[in-house]
Amino acid sequence: DAKTTQPNSMESNEEEPVHLPCNHSTISGTDYIHWYRQLPSQGPEYVIHGLTSNVNNRMASLAIAEDRKSSTLILHRATLRDAAVYYCILQTGNQFYFGTGTSLTVIP
């Protein structure tokens, strides 16, 4: 059973904000939430990660629900370069658990 659930695909207009949701209802207190993105035939690229508090970096923001059963990756202004598959990952102990990801299409 997948530890994270994401929509298969989403679309966004260029220069608009994008909110990518993820459900992880079985998360435990010590599990970290990671987000990576992947282009075809390339390795995943780190985006952001967090435990309990919301996190910001130059690429994105991560909003974590108070009960930690869901999170949202926020891209503040989508560009064409942001088109990729975005993976929400649960880190349990020493293991990363990938879901099937959300394919983001950015419309010019």
Place this chain on the structure above:
Amino acid sequence: DGGITQSPKYLFRKEGQNVTLSCEQNLNHDAMYWYRQDPGQGLRLIYYSQIVNDFQKGDIAEGYSVSREKKESFPLTVTSAQKNPTAFYLCASSTGGSFNQPQHFGDGTRLSIL
């Protein structure tokens, strides 16, 4: 530039053969990982190593073997015992030995059966 180099990019294997995938990093990272990705799926952990001369099995280690003789190198051997080896293989590394740290990935090796 610092990074992770995987070679070859494409690899073909005959039935009953073992093949070795190379992974080299010059990031001075202690931890290294091997993942397998099947079409339309996320990544699954095969093996990881947090320090030289030590490694641990991931979720799908059967049919695979690894070694970690040098900090920079973490080769993966796909043995003939792996009955469905066709997949995209990704190597990653991170600082320290904690999965909490971001992982840096190579560009992968695509393995196919002849």
